[in-house]
Amino acid sequence: MIQKHKLTPRFISLEGSEGAGKTTALKVIREILDGWNIEYICTREPGGEPTSEKIRDILLFSEKLHAKTELLLMFASRNEHLENVIKPALNAGKWVISDRFVDASYAYQGGGRELGFDRIKWLDEFIVSDTQTDFTVLLDIDPAIGLERIKVRGQSDRIEQENMEFFYRIAKAYKRKAQLDSHKYAIIDAAQTIEKVKSDIIQSFEDFKEQLM
Numbered sequence: 001m002i003q004k005h006k007l008t009p010r011f012i013s014l015e016g017s018e019g020a021g022k023t024t025a026l027k028v029i030r031e032i033l034d035g036w037n038i039e040y041i042c043t044r045e046p047g048g049e050p051t052s053e054k055i056r057d058i059l060l061f062s063e064k065l066h067a068k069t070e071l072l073l074m075f076a077s078r079n080e081h082l083e084n085v086i087k088p089a090l091n092a093g094k095w096v097i098s099d100r101f102v103d104a105s106y107a108y109q110g111g112g113r114e115l116g117f118d119r120i121k122w123l124d125e126f127i128v129s130d131t132q133t134d135f136t137v138l139l140d141i142d143p144a145i146g147l148e149r150i151k152v153r154g155q156s157d158r159i160e161q162e163n164m165e166f167f168y169r170i171a172k173a174y175k176r177k178a179q180l181d182s183h184k185y186a187i188i189d190a191a192q193t194i195e196k197v198k199s200d201i202i203q204s205f206e207d208f209k210e211q212l213m
Ligand code: Z5A
Pocket: 016, 017, 018, 019, 020, 021, 022, 023, 024, 025, 045, 046, 074, 099, 100, 101, 102, 103, 104, 105, 106, 108, 109, 149, 150, 157, 158, 159, 160, 190, 191, 192, 193, 194, 195, 197
C-alpha cells in the first residue's frame, strides 16, 4: 500500500458566487491532492454534517428569513461543522477541502445583505477562532455570467432568487476579503474556458505547495 504524505494538515476553502464552477474546481483539487498522495476530506458549507445539513435546508428553503437570522444560522451551522468534522479531521492529520467557508459569510451576509464586515469579523473570531483556512481559491466571475450558467437547472433556492445588485455586492465583498487576506488567496478568472480554469487552479496549487516546502 502507498504511504500517504505526512505534511502538516492544511485547511483549504473554495469560494465564488453562483455558477462560478465550484463543482469542476473541486474535482481538479481532488486530482491535485491525489497526485500529491495526501489524505484529505471534502466537505461543504452550509452543511457538512447532519445538524449543519438540517440548518442548510432552513437557510436555502425557508420562504423568508431576516438577514441577522441568516447570519446566525450560518455560524451555528459552521460551529457544528467545525467541532464535528473540520477540527477532528485536521487533528487526525488530514487535509480539509471545504466548498465554501467563512469568507462566504463576509461576501453574502457582510456584502450581499449589507450587514458589514465588522459583525462577521466578530463572529469569525468567536466561532472560527484559530481554525482559519491556509489557502482559499476564489473563482471570480461576473455574476451575470454565473447566473446565466445555472439558469438551466430550473429550480432556484431562496438566496439564488435575489436581485442582481445583491450578487454584485457579493462579488465586490469577495474581492475586498481577498485583498485583506491576499497572502493566502488565489483569484481565478472563472469566466475562462473550463480547460484554462483548470490549468490556473493547478498552477495556484503548485505556488501554494512551494510555500509549504
Ligand atoms: N452561503 C452564504 O450565504 N453564507 C455562507 O456563509 C455560506 C454560504 C457558507 C449555498 O452554497 C448557498 O449558501 C450559496 C451561498 C450561501 N448561495 N446560494 N444560493 P452552495 O455552494 O451549496 O451553492 P451554490 O453557490 O448555489 O453552488 P452552485 O450554484 O452550484 O455553484 P457552482 O458549484 O459554482 O456551480 P457549478 O455546478 O460548478 O457550475 C455551474 C454550471 O456552469 C455547470 O453547468 C457547469 O458545467 C458550468 N461551468 C462551470 N465552469 C464553466 C466554465 N469555465 N465555462 C462554462 N461553463 C462552466
